[in-house]
Amino acid sequence: MTRARTALVLVDLQRWIVDMPWQPIGGEAVTGACARLREHFADTGSSTVVLVRYVRADGADGGVGAAANLLVPGLEPRDGEQLVTKHGLDAFEGTDLHDRLRGEGVSDLVIAGLSTAHGVAATAATAVRLGYGVVVVDDATASVDEAQHREALDRLTALGARTGRVSDFVPARADAN
Secondary structure (H helix, E strand, O other): OOOOEEEEEEEOOEHHHHOOOOEOOOHHHHHHHHHHHHHHHHHHOOOEEEEEEEOOOOOOOOOOOOHHHOEOOOOOOOOOOEEEEEOOOOOOOOOOHHHHHHHOOEEEEEEEEEOHHHHHHHHHHHHHHOOOEEEEEEEEEEEOOHHHHHHHHHHHHHHOOEEEOHHHHOOOOOOOO
16 A cells, blocks of 8 residues: 655635635735645655646736736745646646646645635535545635635535644644744
8 A cells, every 4th residue: 555645735826816805814824824834745845736826718817927827925836846727716627737646646635725615615626526635724725704714614524525724734833932
């Protein structure tokens, strides 16, 4: 039996999305939590990090090079990380994400980003249907209001995803006081 390999999937952390009003935490808090997750997963050396961005298929938003479509500063792709460009809510739909993950032997996904009820939920639901073990990090995602955030998490749990917290993955720092 081979050891499960995990990928961190960070969804839609582009400035125009992050700057929208989010609940129960704001976009900056989501990006901070996602940055902490990324650092932890990158430090393990055995995890895949995938950054997902949304770009309109018709190019009306300026395409992949437009400033609005760039990931927020500090969360740009690094060497060895994957960047997936999607044209809808789901990071699997119309992309080669599933093939990339399977090619790397990934069996489990940790998903965070924006928004819980849209890109995160669509991606997580497809991942469950494709047979991945899925954890949605509930304090590293948000929606337009807290009720929508909770409803999305409840629907994903009913599908077979689990929820977790950043602290489940990122150990507390000894110097944090």
